[in-house]
Amino acid sequence: MTSSVPAKKSAPKTKEKPLWEPSQKRIAEASITAFAREAITENGLKFNTWPEFWNWSVDSSPDFWYQVWKWAGIVGEPGGKILANPRAMPGAKWFPDASLNYAENLLAGMAKRGRQSDALIFRNEVGAKRRVSWQNLHDEASRVAQALRAAGVKPGDRVAAYLPHIPEAVTLMLGATAIGAVWSSCSPDFGVQGVIDRFGQIEPTVFITADGYVYNGGSFDSLEKARDIVAKLPSVKKVIVVSYLGQGNPAVIPGAVTLDDFIAPYWPGPIAYEQLPFDHPLYILYSSGTTGVPKCIVHGVGGTLLKQITEHRLHCDLKAGDTLYFFTTLGWMMWNWVVTALSGGATLMLFDGAPLAAGGRLIFDYCVEEGCTHLGLSAKFIDEIRKRGLTPIKTHDLSKVRVVLSTGSPLVPEGFDYVYDSIKRDVLLGSMSGGTDIAGCFVMCNPILPVWRGEIQTNCLGMRVEVYDEEGRPVPPGEKGELVCTQPFPSQPVGFWNDPGDAKYKAAYFEYFPGIWRHGDWCEVTPHGGMVIYGRSDAVLNPGGVRIGTAEIYRQVEQLEEVMESLVIGQTWPPGAMGDVRVVLFVRLREGLALDDALVSKIKQRIRANTTPRHVPAKVVQVPDIPRTKSNKIVELAVRNLVHGQAVKNVEALANPEALEYFRNRVELQD
Numbered sequence: 001m002t003s004s005v006p007a008k009k010s011a012p013k014t015k016e017k018p019l020w021e022p023s024q025k026r027i028a029e030a031s032i033t034a035f036a037r038e039a040i041t042e043n044g045l046k047f048n049t050w051p052e053f054w055n056w057s058v059d060s061s062p063d064f065w066y067q068v069w070k071w072a073g074i075v076g077e078p079g080g081k082i083l084a085n086p087r088a089m090p091g092a093k094w095f096p097d098a099s100l101n102y103a104e105n106l107l108a109g110m111a112k113r114g115r116q117s118d119a120l121i122f123r124n125e126v127g128a129k130r131r132v133s134w135q136n137l138h139d140e141a142s143r144v145a146q147a148l149r150a151a152g153v154k155p156g157d158r159v160a161a162y163l164p165h166i167p168e169a170v171t172l173m174l175g176a177t178a179i180g181a182v183w184s185s186c187s188p189d190f191g192v193q194g195v196i197d198r199f200g201q202i203e204p205t206v207f208i209t210a211d212g213y214v215y216n217g218g219s220f221d222s223l224e225k226a227r228d229i230v231a232k233l234p235s236v237k238k239v240i241v242v243s244y245l246g247q248g249n250p251a252v253i254p255g256a257v258t259l260d261d262f263i264a265p266y267w268p269g270p271i272a273y274e275q276l277p278f279d280h281p282l283y284i285l286y287s288s289g290t291t292g293v294p295k296c297i298v299h300g301v302g303g304t305l306l307k308q309i310t311e312h313r314l315h316c317d318l319k320a321g322d323t324l325y326f327f328t329t330l331g332w333m334m335w336n337w338v339v340t341a342l343s344g345g346a347t348l349m350l351f352d353g354a355p356l357a358a359g360g361r362l363i364f365d366y367c368v369e370e371g372c373t374h375l376g377l378s379a380k381f382i383d384e385i386r387k388r389g390l391t392p393i394k395t396h397d398l399s400k401v402r403v404v405l406s407t408g409s410p411l412v413p414e415g416f417d418y419v420y421d422s423i424k425r426d427v428l429l430g431s432m433s434g435g436t437d438i439a440g441c442f443v444m445c446n447p448i449l450p451v452w453r454g455e456i457q458t459n460c461l462g463m464r465v466e467v468y469d470e471e472g473r474p475v476p477p478g479e480k481g482e483l484v485c486t487q488p489f490p491s492q493p494v495g496f497w498n499d500p501g502d503a504k505y506k507a508a509y510f511e512y513f514p515g516i517w518r519h520g521d522w523c524e525v526t527p528h529g530g531m532v533i534y535g536r537s538d539a540v541l542n543p544g545g546v547r548i549g550t551a552e553i554y555r556q557v558e559q560l561e562e563v564m565e566s567l568v569i570g571q572t573w574p575p576g577a578m579g580d581v582r583v584v585l586f587v588r589l590r591e592g593l594a595l596d597d598a599l600v601s602k603i604k605q606r607i608r609a610n611t612t613p614r615h616v617p618a619k620v621v622q623v624p625d626i627p628r629t630k631s632n633k634i635v636e637l638a639v640r641n642l643v644h645g646q647a648v649k650n651v652e653a654l655a656n657p658e659a660l661e662y663f664r665n666r667v668e669l670q671d
Contacts, residue, residue: 020428022449022450027447032446032447035068039067058487064461065094068309068310076275095490096277098278101177101180101301102301103175107174109344117347119134120350122166122351137174138268141174141271145178147263152205153181155280156180157204158181158206159172159183159184159204160185161185162195162207162209165352182283184198184283186198188210189655197294200232201296205236206236209239209241210244212244216357223249223252223253238255242259278301281301284497285336299439310461312340315444316374316430321347322373325349325366325372325376329630337440356384360384361392364390364398373402375404379408380632403429404423404430408633409551410533411454412555413454417453428451430445433521437493442485454532456531465484467484483520483521520538521533541568543614559606562593567634568584583619584618584669586620595620619669628656630653632655643663648660
């Protein structure tokens with residue numbers, strides 16, 4: 001297997017060089033190389049390059065996904081049919097006769113590592129440390145499964161968790177999914193109404209909370225909020241409290257039992273795993289909910305496992321014995337993505353607290369101490385530590401890190417430069433993009449391909465990703481359009497919870513281009529075969545009828561040393577149905593700075609010089625903070641609604657809802 005590119009897709013002849021290229025040794029040792037060679041041999045294929053192999057993975061997608069099942073050693077019975085109703089989207093059914101269990105497959109990682117090796121390593125920002133062996137993880141999951149069964153939990157019942165990123169969250173999820181329950185979670189920084197907006201729709205039988213959590217050096221009580229949440233969830237029959245901080249009294253929640261007491265009657269032993277259909281609900285995840293009540297997105301057992309294994313082991317080259325850190329909370333799908341890595345025998349590094357604790361250095365300290373091989377950082381985190389001048393390449397021994405992963409928002413080209421200049425030079429930088437909607441990625445990294453500045457390396461295997469114009473026609477490389485997926489894939493949602501006839505589900509993804517998944521990202525394919533994401537297509541600016549991705553402006557503005565962060569919207573101007581759109585840019589400046597005419601001019605000049613006159617904002621306005629979701633994504637649509645006098649329907653979805661007030665009734669936008 002080679003990474004060579006056929007002539008029809010070859011890069012233009014220029015002096016441009018990639019930021020990183022894999023060595024021949026690394027290509028030879030990559031799991032994706034071994035998998036491809038096995039697939040080529042077993043399927044009688046006659047090629048040996050990456051583009052041809054990717055084409056096979058989508059042209060013969062049932063064969064590809066069955067090959068993943070076999071190669072990964074998925075525990076379960078695949079059945080006799082791989083794909084039913086293959087042309088229906090939605091409507092195709094993967095592995096319709098299969099039976100398997102998610103928790104069983106994750107705990108199968110123990111056989112690859114040994115019972116006493118580390119499955120989980122935990123830190124929080126105030127100094128707590130714990131290690132959980134594979135044996136202990138299995139034993140505690142066994143006790144949880146027994147206790148839940150004894151409490152009457154049945155396959156399909158919902159278990160809702162309101163927990164920080166602690167080992168018990170993994171143990172409880174494994175115990176619940178082992179018996180076929182459906183797991184759903186929120187992080188404890190969500191307010192009461194934000195949790196009700198989510199869990200209230202799915203009617204959980206069991207509610208789990210911790211006594212508190214830590215953030216920015218402080219500890220916060222969770223029990224009083226949990227009490228108020230449970231009072232509004234009449235479906236809940238059992239409340240379990242995890243003692244994490246050792247503070248507060250669980251008795252404030254009527255009928256609550258501590259986790260220790262809940263599992264006390266049960267001894268560890270073999271787990272009686274429920275064998276479930278491929279599409280049996282596993283997780284319920286939630287859309288951000290910044291424009292209304294969150295959508296409850298149901299993901300199935302088999303599709304989640306198969307897709308995430310492909311991403312971990314093939315695209316990220318995560319192997320047994322590797323150590324994975326990715327900053328996340330239980331309110332972001334990256335938590336669900338990370339835990340699946342147990343199936344391959346990886347050790348997970350968990351962290352509870354603020355990502356920028358100790359100025360961002362704490363994460364790198366943790367990675368050095370534990371020999372992290374796969375370091376997951378958000379694009380926002382990378383940008384923030386770049387602006388703070390951190391240079392881990394000089395201060396930390398990151399010799400064991402082979403892969404740096406980035407997601408959450410587009411990683412700008414300067415972010416690529418920073419990783420290679422200031423974190424590590426010989427490393428695969430894996431920018432990736434997908435989302436809660438598919439519990440995985442459409443485009444991401446590839447350990448046998450070069451990394452080009454500002455580009456996500458490749459389409460995911462098995463995902464026929466294309467870029468369409470507004471008329472539903474494919475556009476050539478270098479032209480911007482909508483990210484679409486034009487054929488079925490296993491991790492499509494089972495559906496939305498409580499959505500008769502799949503009406504909301506179909507409207508969300510298949511209404512714009514009938515029969516084709518439209519994801520809602522504005523992007524372009526590069527001459528190298530990679531992809532650049534310019535932001536959400538519903539937030540695309542349209543001044544004078546020219547569509548502009550918001551990331552094109554952010555990239556320019558946030559390179560200025562005066563600007564810490566920015567948010568851009570299109571404002572209808574003049575007001576009224578016939579108004580055009582003008583670009584309005586909000587900026588958060590370095591502490592102590594004030595926006596003046598000289599800085600406004602500097603901002604506009606940089607944008608004009610590096611983009612087009614259409615990108616230049618008509619108004620530049622200073623704000624002290626930028627509103628964001630709890631997974632750290634800025635909320636352009638909520639600000640746009642506010643500027644236009646429309647309601648922001650769900651402020652509970654925001655990490656800092658008070659920041660919205662900085663955008664309301666701004667006099668600068670009245671002329």
